[in-house]
Amino acid sequence: MGTSRNLERRTILKAAGASAAVLGLATTTGCGGESGSGDGTVTIRYSWWGAEERAERINRTIALFEKKYPKIKVKTDFQTYASFWEKFQTQAAGGNPPDVFQNAVTFLRKYDKRGILLDLNSQEKAGNLSLDHFRDGVTKVGQVDGKQLGIPVGSNTMALVVDEKVFRKAGVEPHAGWTWDDYFKALKTIHDRTRIPGDTGYFTIMYLYDLYLRQNGKAFYTEDGLGFDQADLTEWWTDGYNRVKAGIVTDPKIVQQDNPKSSLSAGHGASEFTWDNFTVRYSAEGDSTYGLAPIPTTDGRQTGQYLASLMLSASSHTSHPKEAAQFIDFMAHDPEVGRIMGYDRGILASAEQYDAYRPTDAVDKEIAQYEVDTAKAGVLGTITPHPSGADTIEASFLRIGGDLGQGKTKVSDAVKQFFTESEAAFQA
Structure with missing residues (x-):
């Protein structure tokens, strides 16, 4: 989620291209939804903002996803917060946003208004992702006018x-x-x-x-x-x-x-x-x-x-909505992904991941307890x-x-x- 004291906005990273190279992350500037190969393999683009530690964790989760879905390849790109949205705005204006991207409530109506975001309700009905088993009704954060425009991967307050x-x-x-x-x-x-x-x-x-x-x-x-x-x-x-x-x-x-x-x-x-x-x-x-x-x-x-959330959204321009939805579902629900990501993007949003990750350091334990105590106090609203x-x-x-x-x-x-x-x- 975004905030005026946002860690990610105030972190100075190395140039994103160099960082991606160090981490073995491929970047692309092609149009959303790359063409499939002759053997039926398709490639989707996934973009997010954050620091290098987040990129390392996400790179590990993508390896798990590609192992489970060998016919789906994922090209990645990450930036600092400000650079991410500057680049995304250019991509959106040109009609080539990434197939899947990290998102926050601040941007949902803006890019829904411009026809950029895919309503994921259709993919839920098709069985390509699940809207069940999320904590504290946090899926509502990704909803606009009855449309499910984002799937939460972490919640915070x-x-x-x-x-x-x-x-x-x-x-x-x-x-x-x-x-x-x-x-x-x-x-x-x-x-x-x-x-x-x-x-x-x-x-x-x-x-x-x-x-x-x-x-x-x-x-x-x-x-x-x-x-x-x-x-x-x-x-x-x-x-x-x-x-x-x-x-x-x-x-x-x-x-x-x-x-x-x-x-x-x-x-x-x-x-x-x-x-x-x-x-x-x-x-x-x-x-x-x-x-x-x-x-x-x-x-x-x-x-x-209230609970806010970092979430994953899909582009309405994607040529591979099924594969994009399967990727989002995996990233939101897979227990091993939860163990890898920990609380990097907030308290894990799905029950499967929340139950799979057990914080061991004092800071993560305190964060988890703070959210538990806040929920028990009955003060959380919409x-x-x-x-x-x-x-x-x-x-x-x-x-x-x-x-x-x-x-x-x-x-x-x-x-x-x-x-x-x-x-x-x-x-x-």
């Missing part, structure tokens, strides 16, 4: 990652049901006692603002527009700007300087809102210990959380719809919020700019 050493030093203890007032008091206490900002920039994260709005009976999106007004955003961004000036939220200039490393793992903030499965990045980048804490609430209970243009709007929210925090623009001007850019994105 928003969480608060904290530097446990800093929190202990400040004498602050996160707890379920704490309110936003509690959280902001904690940030001030942390700053007063450690001189470290308590948060790295909550007010620029679109998905967190969505949770806050949901706690208050609204949402970031409706099916065809924004679910809040300028007064709502003015209040949110004024609050964030004032906390930056007070020193309890990290200066966006420092966040920018730390990039691609997180300011949390760089020691320039004590907490950061992100997707729960991204917790592993902080242990890899930082020198402290990091843990997951509950989302602050408005009423002491409702967090506004994901907010993302209309066409949501990807552009998310980028605008992050950029304009960052400019605001740096003092490059006033709150009133930032709000007007965001609504203007959002309207243009919806009409594109």
Whole structure:
């Protein structure tokens, strides 16, 4: 799934072509659905975004798939997040998107509107893939207007990652049901006692603002527009700007300087809102210990959380819809694939893979337990719809919020700019 604190967006990779060569991954720029060979073998193209570790894991799963389906060959291509979507947009405009590709809810309506996505309900009816045995009804994330446009391979939810050493030093203890007032008091206490900002920039994260709005009976999106007004955003961004000036939220200039490393793992903030499965990045980048804490609430209970998902979609242009569907089904349900992928793309979405993988390291165990505890708390709702243009709007929210925090623009001007850019994105 996509997020303003997305690990994949902030990871600098080697050139994708070189990385693919090192990993033995073939790339192609041919049209979707390559011609079959004389012996009945067909080739499909599969593209995704992510880091090299993900590519290595996926390469292993493809070898398993080709062993089970010797008449289907898979050509692969992977990029960083931004590069992936830049390339995909070009491919889609040219009518040659990959047969199968990694996808997220932000892009479903956009590319459905352009006729790029295959409705996989037809392939489910044909027996080429299964929509059964998924956790927590997460298949709904891939549905738009009755069409199944994506099949989930991993699920996650928003969480608060904290530097446990800093929190202990400040004498602050996160707890379920704490309110936003509690959280902001904690940030001030942390700053007063450690001189470290308590948060790295909550007010620029679109998905967190969505949770806050949901706690208050609204949402970031409706099916065809924004679910809040300028007064709502003015209040949110004024609050964030004032906390930056007070020193309890990290200066966006420092966040920018730390990039691609997180300011949390760089020691320039004590907490950061992100997707729960991204917790592993902080242990890899930082020198402290990091843990997951509950989302602050408005009423002491409702967090506004939902399960999001990375998913696999197929192109409506593919010449091999059956083979594409069989590949997606294998990648979503095969137990050995689940053991190989682990929580790289989130908590495994299908029951077969979830049951097959048993995390052994402390971080993965904590991620799994966080999702179990969140589900048991009964706070998970249905994901907010993302209309066409949501990807552009998310980028605008992050950029304009960052400019605001740096003092490059006033709150009133930032709000007007965001609504203007959002309207243009919806009409594109």
